[in-house]
Amino acid sequence: MYSDYEFLKVEPGADRVLRITMNRPEKLNASGEIGHAEQGRIWREFDADPEMNVALITGAGRAFCAGGDIKEGNGPLPVDTRDGRALVRNMIACRKPIVSAINGVAVGGGLAIALLADISIASERAVLIDGHVRLGLAAGDHAALVWPLAIGMARSKYHLLLGNRITGREAAEIGLVGTCVPHEDLMPTANEIATRLAEGPQFAIQGTKAALNDWYLHNIGIFEHSLYVEALSATLPDAEAGIRAVREGTEPEFPGAVNSDRY
Amino acid sequence: MYSDYEFLKVEPGADRVLRITMNRPEKLNASGEIGHAEQGRIWREFDADPEMNVALITGAGRAFCAGGDIKEGNGPLPVDTRDGRALVRNMIACRKPIVSAINGVAVGGGLAIALLADISIASERAVLIDGHVRLGLAAGDHAALVWPLAIGMARSKYHLLLGNRITGREAAEIGLVGTCVPHEDLMPTANEIATRLAEGPQFAIQGTKAALNDWYLHNIGIFEHSLYVEALSATLPDAEAGIRAVREGTEPEFPGAVNSDRY
Amino acid sequence: MYSDYEFLKVEPGADRVLRITMNRPEKLNASGEIGHAEQGRIWREFDADPEMNVALITGAGRAFCAGGDIKEGNGPLPVDTRDGRALVRNMIACRKPIVSAINGVAVGGGLAIALLADISIASERAVLIDGHVRLGLAAGDHAALVWPLAIGMARSKYHLLLGNRITGREAAEIGLVGTCVPHEDLMPTANEIATRLAEGPQFAIQGTKAALNDWYLHNIGIFEHSLYVEALSATLPDAEAGIRAVREGTEPEFPGAVNSDRY
Amino acid sequence: MYSDYEFLKVEPGADRVLRITMNRPEKLNASGEIGHAEQGRIWREFDADPEMNVALITGAGRAFCAGGDIKEGNGPLPVDTRDGRALVRNMIACRKPIVSAINGVAVGGGLAIALLADISIASERAVLIDGHVRLGLAAGDHAALVWPLAIGMARSKYHLLLGNRITGREAAEIGLVGTCVPHEDLMPTANEIATRLAEGPQFAIQGTKAALNDWYLHNIGIFEHSLYVEALSATLPDAEAGIRAVREGTEPEFPGAVNSDRY
Amino acid sequence: MYSDYEFLKVEPGADRVLRITMNRPEKLNASGEIGHAEQGRIWREFDADPEMNVALITGAGRAFCAGGDIKEGNGPLPVDTRDGRALVRNMIACRKPIVSAINGVAVGGGLAIALLADISIASERAVLIDGHVRLGLAAGDHAALVWPLAIGMARSKYHLLLGNRITGREAAEIGLVGTCVPHEDLMPTANEIATRLAEGPQFAIQGTKAALNDWYLHNIGIFEHSLYVEALSATLPDAEAGIRAVREGTEPEFPGAVNSDRY
């Protein structure tokens, strides 16, 4: 099992913890097309693996995951709805607990993984950014579903519409992640928690997670709404302008700031 | 457009920001019947105006808005369900983002506007009070829908049942507003945010708002429940006692504290 | 009325406050079978009592309530679904406001009462623990319904899956309770709030509570899910191991840590 | 038990079936204030009675229940929200199955009982009418919650807005009741079904009912909305006109047909 | 008022009924870009008109409305999400009752109007077709929200996935419309119902409609999901093939029948 992953390094442990590393550190673990697909399908394989109880995911090097690799063109493409949808729905549907150790910057699909994990642990060096709007895209992969139920509506809109940077410390203070620890404690803490969960009563743990996740499913139309409105936004000139600006390191000028009522 | 407003001062900007001021400072911007109607219908006109991208609302003088003008009799009347309903539903249905700059006291319908805005920015001088219960009324205009999804159920009941004063600072700490800034920074911050949003990718911004607002619509029956139970409470002796006490500056004695099982 | 209670001391006050004390201090107010049934049915009697407006519940001695009396065998039995279900659904259905004064440790059914109260006031000596998972049980009595809407999903999973101790102070900071006060202020504060509510406009107060509680009912399937998945978990070997460990004061070894995919 | 009922005849059977008869045949079993209260509280007593498994309710004489006794003044009064709410919520919350034998006309609160029963059996002589709108009232006791989930939205609006008469046969054909039988078979069929249920596996039956009823609770805000909008409509001139017309046997002229935008 | 409509003929009546006719009979009332926009905004103007109580909409000539005018290019364009969204959300948000007299074929946006009306009356000559899938589009304008709550899930999927023709008679039998009448009775029946509603108690009627429509809003994310997944489908080759086939009168060959896992 797990032999056919490129972007992810997947290591089944004797302690029943499946350690997953997003492993393209030279690109801040930004995912190209292959990586994005792997981010979606790993959860079903983990869920079906009778040897593994808990998944622990982190990023190699300085970053957790910088999202889609916009510079390589894996940005706002139609293909995204398939893989982005798989990522969100498979993490929610997964019976087994997932721990994220957010070691650095988490953006886009990387942020989705960080926050859809059941136990999210941020390093003090973590930086969480939902950058969709700055790219000219609607916030479509997880945020509309996950954020209001984590930090409330007022803060969700404040951060999502403005694309604010949120440090690991602040994320813990507002409830976006479970806890924040000094950077050197991140992996020890995450491993300790993952191991403890793996030694625990699995049916009880899985049942507790499943009941809590009903909150997401009872509102899953919101996720789908956001997913496809993002996909549509990706076909409009604003996305082109936003992505070009990122590639060129300039400030975007959005044509859709004028005559927006045409859409 | 916007020529027929009395209570509101409505100023379309060249920067595509519609600046709206509740403008009856001698009454702390309390709204009489006309003002209450304007508070409900402005959002549809803004939404339909192809020139404006963002609305920014604040209050003239010391207050944001002291709610209905109880002393003039625009308190708990049946007419309120029409205008109060329009205010809440039109703000939620509005595609475009709304920013509130909460410059002072916000009560009743004023508080509803402050908190239904997508980006709520409180001055350190802001004071937020949902005073329904103290008036003998059920909390009916926005709170039952908005507060639990902003600050959680425990805090919502604590503040709503007891009618507590919440400062701008505390509101930011518990997530009832997006942020709190020193008073002198309020309007600069609000204008900077509104302008930035107006220059942004409108379809993406509107789509993000719309997906987030599904959380409200998925539970809209709760708002309607609260709206009409307030309207019914306004026909009972407790409301008479509560409102008389406010007018006379005394402590209310609620007849409905005894034999409440009759209702 | 209220003459047939053993575990609960029930005192109707002239101030229309029904004071309820979990009264088995030598067992930290752990409830045996009789007590658990009383914890479920008291709310319907209170609700039907035309003389009482508000209930105020606390624990005798050092503890609020240590949950089911596992050492006496009133742990994970089928009978629990009847009484546990009554406790949760009757507290939610109760029209009248309930105040909890959390004077010490609150666990299991005791924690459910503490947090399903409309106004939850914690002493600085309070300690809140949802210990289900440590016992090998799914978190089934109130938490899956109540916690995400109080403290958000990230914190809910963090605390529920790991069975963390939460102090009264921290509970107030994250919004799990309405407020936290120094221990000596607990009962004065709780009595002041209860009395104030009892003198208030009952229809308005009850209507406000009812509208807010729609949030629970709109997701009641989540509670039922958690209730019966707990009941099923109680029939599995993990629960036996977990409860034995508590009785013996040892660390549990959960057989369900291996081959969990059988369930 | 059951000794203090006037309007209802309540007969506990040795077969564990509680037979309940609305018993004011000279008034077509229209309920005055006392009767309406009994229609609400009987379900809690039945639910708590360890000897009874199933309730079977019908009407004495020609009618099932003609609703509130408008001619005696027990029509649209504030008190209705208390008792009408109890009726609907207690029938939904009741763990045990309820069978209605709809022997004739069923209107208002009578119709609510007929259709909130778990097994509704109509005689060919049954006539079901939700007459709220004809009385100038919003349809507030059960219909907005129950009808769309029974017969769909198109039919619900068609019948509720127009106040159509629906025969027992038609009610069965569109799914508003479980079945329709010839009049002489009504009580034998109802008794056979009630007895069969009473001999069945009670936990399984109750659990099946409870899971199905989650559909109602997941949308309970709709019921509350309709309940209080009806209560408010009862304070408006249209209700006065509608009720006067019924009392006088004339066609109503609704003042609210003009200037309706005032509300 | 109503002077600036081209596609719609709008006639305010002295009987407080606003008669609206889709009026492009030579094209079976297919709407081009202008018509589609009018189909969305008329409901807000009607809602705000204090003189009108009820809207009655039908089609000129043989058809009710053949949907978007695919042959003129007003088919699956991005602009559709704006107007299609307005149509659906404004009809649901409209306080006042809407009657549709379905005189012939109803497709696409025309079908949405026919079925989002509160009272839908079909002629025996009516034919209802949701043709999205045949065009290579997801069924996105109203069906995913409206059909399951009208005719159930099994029938909804059966008809929507296969794009079946449904006659007016069958539509009435399965509950997709309120009733079906012989063609010559259609307008007399529709006018009689509209007039009766217009003479009725408007607050009660509007309140009943509003409570029932909460069912839609509680699931509005489903509509948005379907709307934007349709919009995305319109950017894919299948839509091009489907629309070309309609224009050319041939059978489509969908490239997306192969390699569909790419999306």
Next chain:
Amino acid sequence: MYSDYEFLKVEPGADRVLRITMNRPEKLNASGEIGHAEQGRIWREFDADPEMNVALITGAGRAFCAGGDIKEGNGPLPVDTRDGRALVRNMIACRKPIVSAINGVAVGGGLAIALLADISIASERAVLIDGHVRLGLAAGDHAALVWPLAIGMARSKYHLLLGNRITGREAAEIGLVGTCVPHEDLMPTANEIATRLAEGPQFAIQGTKAALNDWYLHNIGIFEHSLYVEALSATLPDAEAGIRAVREGTEPEFPGAVNSDRY
């Protein structure tokens, strides 16, 4: 692919239709432990197979599927929650359309498959029975989620609480299946529909299905409630009595008909 199935015969077609046959005709296709597991996992494999667009499932011989093989002991065991849950959730989560050709009796898990298919086609020889209650079990695998949204609440309770037999013809008339055809037309019709879907625009078809299925997910807690209350009912004496009666061909006597208030 598909090589490791025993109970299911799985045949990938060149027409992109995956034909699945429950293949144990000598037992009326009752599933033992292996078969039940296969009924749950096949949908994920189908969903991930890039060559297949549509699944078509039927039963070998006279029956569609008689449910769990009670006589072999694969009845109400804890293991059921794993496989039963997988069956229901995987069918709902499956992007691709599933067609069921209900050729004979469909009970238990077989009925779940028949009705969770997107297009359900019944033979005139089909007989649908949800027999849970007769076995002493709560109706837990699909019915509480699926039936109310197909045939309405009144009919759902009528049939589920009484365990009625429903013929294919009646199932089509009440909307429990999409259509009913003469037995000899069953497989031709099913194949024609499956082939037509497989040649259709897959993204559009999948998107339409997904939006409709949000209705299930928005209420998924109801399914989970029913699943685990069934699992708990399986541990009680009633289930033992019910299953023994089936095995012995006698009428069950349920001990839980008395003292049911203990649970």
